[in-house]
Amino acid sequence: MITVSEIERRYKLSSDEFTKNYVDQGKPVIISGVIPSWNGFSQWSLKYFKQLSPSLNIYAKKFSDKGIEICSLTMKNYIGLIESYEADYLNSPSPPYCHDLPLFSLIPSLIEDAQPFPLDYLPEWYWYKWWRYCQFFLGCSNSITPLHFDCLLTNNIFFQIVGRQTIYHTTT
Ligand SMILES: [Fe+2]
Known part of the structure; x- marks a missing residue:
């Protein structure tokens, strides 16, 4: 390990x-x-996303003993849940975790924010409209993705833009 x-x-x-x-x-x-x-690194924040596209419909996952529940809500409402939790996590419900959102396709203006994107780290077949392959995660403190298997069998480049993340992985 x-x-x-x-x-x-x-x-x-x-x-x-x-x-x-x-x-x-x-x-x-x-x-x-x-x-x-x-270009846009310094402005990416909860406030920025809320102002940019408040009525955008997004989905988020809630994990529990009963399985995975998918919640649908607007960007503004979702960020409101995160802000409430971060302000008083002891007395606020833990928000669901927004997973795998095709954010660049939903808000194309953000593509320019992520320039210069390091395309040379990717194989050439990803270069054309590279943003179609990006999956965006947004969540509150202590969000957890349960252990899972990525069945695409590809390598993974993970960009941590704000906050921090602990990744546990296994090798076979
Ligand atoms: Fe994964």
């Missing part, structure tokens, strides 16, 4: 080195210095 302290952290890793030393080796790496250079 690999722990976080054993995963290398590389600043603005070149795509050649990324492919040769990490992708081809099946080795995880944390790359820093990419997202802060995005």
Whole structure:
């Protein structure tokens, strides 16, 4: 098992080195210095999304002993739930977790915010309309995605834009 302290952290890793030393080796790496250079990085926040598209219908998942419940609500209402929880988490219900939202397709103006996007980390067949393949997650503190299996069998580039995340994974 690999722990976080054993995963290398590389600043603005070149795509050649990324492919040769990490992708081809099946080795995880944390790359820093990419997202802060995005045009819109500094403005991405709950307030920004709420103002940008308040009536956008989104979906979020609630996990419980009974299984997965899908909730449908507007961006404004969802962010309101997160803000209430963050302000007083002891007395607020935990909001559902917004998973796998095709955000760039829903709000195309955000594509420009994510420029320069590091396309050279991806195989060329992803380059054309790359944003179609991005899945956006938005949630409150302590949100959890249960252990699962990504059946597409592809590698995964995870962009942490705001906040922090602990990822547990297993290898076979
Ligand atoms: Fe996954």
